Amino acid sequence: MENNTVEILQQYLWKASYETIEMVIISLVAALVFGTLLGLILYLSETDLLVKNKAVNAIAATVVNIIRSIPFIILLVVLIPLTKFITGTTIGPIAASVPLSFCAIAFHARLVEGAFSDIDSGVIESSVATGASIKLIISDVLFVEARASIVRAITVTLVSLIGYSAMAGIVGGGGIGDLAIQFGYYRYESGVMLVTVVLLVLIVQIAQIIGDKVAESFVH
Amino acid sequence: MNQDILNNPIIELQNINVTFKSAEGNPLVAVSDVSLKVDRGEIFGIVGSSGAGKSTLARVVNLLQKPTDGKVLIDGQNITDYRGDELRKLRLRIGMIFQHFNLISGLSVEDNVAFNLKAAGYPKSDIHSRVVELLNLVGLSDKLKSYPSKLSGGQKQRVAIARALANNPELLICDEATSALDPKTTDEIVSLLNDINKKLKITIVFITHQMEVAKKLFNRIAVMDSGKIVEINSTYSLFSNPTSHVSEALVSTVLDIEIPEELELSEESHLVKILYAGGGAYNPIISNLSKTFDVDLSILSGKIEYINKKPLGILLVSIIGEESERLKAIEYLKDNTTKVELIEKRDNNGK
Numbered sequence: 100m101e102n103n104t105v106e107i108l109q110q111y112l113w114k115a116s117y118e119t120i121e122m123v124i125i126s127l128v129a130a131l132v133f134g135t136l137l138g139l140i141l142y143l144s145e146t147d148l149l150v151k152n153k154a155v156n157a158i159a160a161t162v163v164n165i166i167r168s169i170p171f172i173i174l175l176v177v178l179i180p181l182t183k184f185i186t187g188t189t190i191g192p193i194a195a196s197v198p199l200s201f202c203a204i205a206f207h208a209r210l211v212e213g214a215f216s217d218i219d220s221g222v223i224e225s226s227v228a229t230g231a232s233i234k235l236i237i238s239d240v241l242f243v244e245a246r247a248s249i250v251r252a253i254t255v256t257l258v259s260l261i262g263y264s265a266m267a268g269i270v271g272g273g274g275i276g277d278l279a280i281q282f283g284y285y286r287y288e289s290g291v292m293l294v295t296v297v298l299l300v301l302i303v304q305i306a307q308i309i310g311d312k313v314a315e316s317f318v319h
Numbered sequence: 320m321n322q323d324i325l326n327n328p329i330i331e332l333q334n335i336n337v338t339f340k341s342a343e344g345n346p347l348v349a350v351s352d353v354s355l356k357v358d359r360g361e362i363f364g365i366v367g368s369s370g371a372g373k374s375t376l377a378r379v380v381n382l383l384q385k386p387t388d389g390k391v392l393i394d395g396q397n398i399t400d401y402r403g404d405e406l407r408k409l410r411l412r413i414g415m416i417f418q419h420f421n422l423i424s425g426l427s428v429e430d431n432v433a434f435n436l437k438a439a440g441y442p443k444s445d446i447h448s449r450v451v452e453l454l455n456l457v458g459l460s461d462k463l464k465s466y467p468s469k470l471s472g473g474q475k476q477r478v479a480i481a482r483a484l485a486n487n488p489e490l491l492i493c494d495e496a497t498s499a500l501d502p503k504t505t506d507e508i509v510s511l512l513n514d515i516n517k518k519l520k521i522t523i524v525f526i527t528h529q530m531e532v533a534k535k536l537f538n539r540i541a542v543m544d545s546g547k548i549v550e551i552n553s554t555y556s557l558f559s560n561p562t563s564h565v566s567e568a569l570v571s572t573v574l575d576i577e578i579p580e581e582l583e584l585s586e587e588s589h590l591v592k593i594l595y596a597g598g599g600a601y602n603p604i605i606s607n608l609s610k611t612f613d614v615d616l617s618i619l620s621g622k623i624e625y626i627n628k629k630p631l632g633i634l635l636v637s638i639i640g641e642e643s644e645r646l647k648a649i650e651y652l653k654d655n656t657t658k659v660e661l662i663e664k665r666d667n668n669g670k
Binding site: 240 | 419421
């Protein structure tokens with residue numbers, strides 16, 4: 100490796116990694132909280148024996164579909180005014196976390212909805228027949244039966260977020276992906292490109308392996 | 320419990336209709352104008368072939384399926400429009416078990432049973448001891464910590480029964496509860512339900528297409544066909560004297576005998592199928608017959624079923640002798656048994 104490459108990496112890699120972690124963690128937490136909630140609302144409002152509500156379902160589905168249909172790179176730009184309103188700035192990893200969170204919430208909501216939909220409808224029926232409250236069914240049936248699928252969904256969301264965070268460089272978000280573009284692509288630093296790509300592959304692999312292990316432990 | 324409740328049938332369905340919207344827009348009638356009463360403490364069966372609307376009808380009782388029309392009365396109370404908390408409280412009084420058990424796969428046996436107790440707001444500190452008590456009742460106390468995937472079908476159904484009985488319901492609805500089990504396990508579950516019915520005085524409504532189960536378990540039976548009830552009768556009467564074609568076809572699945580293919584009969588004989596029910600089943604009809612008339616009898620096939628502890632017999636007999644004596648013998652049989660059916664002799668080509 101050329102000296103130049105090592106210098107660049109020494110100077111920027113830690114900062115870039117930190118920025119990536121920052122963006123991914125913020126948006127992943129947003130997805131876990133709001134995406135899961137939105138996914139639950141989508142599922143509950145479309146399921147006959149639970150709290151079927153066509154209006155609520157249509158509104159939630161529309162919100163999710165709108166966000167999901169806008170390409171991320173455009174969402175980044177479209178949401179600039181909102182980002183400024185929430186974070187007070189439009190550049191840096193914190194600012195980039197706003198569009199990333201939107202994207203992650205909508206993405207994760209659909210995955211969570213799918214995880215709940217995969218639960219055997221007979222199990223839902225028998226739980227409703229017991230006279231259990233919807234709260235108890237959510238905590239002791241839905242989240243129990245769907246937990247392996249939800250862990251897999253979290254892994255998929257996380258991996259997608261790592262990918263999307265690379266585009267955050269467009270709005271000055273920084274991160275490992277941005278490092279690869281700035282040096283590896285624009286300045287022909289192939290060594291930088293190679294190291295960042297290997298690093299991203301490693302992070303994704305580790306996330307996937309951990310996710311699979313956890314999901315597996317929930318299968319009885 | 321006040322006297323009023325005790326005098327009312329536990330379930331009364333009045334003119335129940337259930338219609339589904341189908342994809343093509345034609346309404347699909349699943350249940351059509353069904354009225355019936357189930358008495359407290361009985362084991363009431365609803366039988367019929369698949370698609371007859373039995374399961375839909377069973378789900379109307381605890382409003383898992385809302386009827387399109389008609390009224391559902393539980394203990395004389397009209398519950399048809401119950402919703403929310405009112406409906407939840409009603410369901411706590413009605414246990415239900417299913418063909419595919421429907422246990423929560425991610426919870427241990429203990430937690431599965433505990434779920435129903437939690438649903439009723441059972442005191443937390445007492446849950447464990449109540450779960451142990453219920454598992455003892457179904458003979459599974461050693462499986463407390465097992466997960467459903469580690470249990471056999473019969474064991475899963477036992478857990479489902481324990482769970483359904485957790486809150487001391489007055490009524491247990493069983494939807495094809497033995498249809499996914501092998502015959503031996505089916506017998507075990509049937510006798511467990513019989514025990515529970517006697518021990519706990521719980522009323523059981525059991526949906527099935529298995530007449531073997533009907534024969535062993537039910538006090539009364541409603542026969543369903545294309546969404547309608549075609550006959551309601553005591554199990555014994557239904558088996559000994561079915562009044563509709565559907566009932567007859569269902570009964571014949573357990574109570575019929577095959578006429579042997581290779582049977583060759585002489586010109587001098589009559590082939591008759593004799594059904595004898597009630598007290599008559601104990602009379603020595605066959606030996607009387609050969610003593611009274613100048614005929615010989617040979618028994619080709621036969622069986623005796625015991626339904627609600629009463630015998631019900633069916634015999635295939637060939638009567639050999641002079642024609643006049645044979646006809647007199649057949650008259651005698653008609654007078655002294657429940658049903659006599661003359662069977663046409665097949666010609667030698669086997670037609």
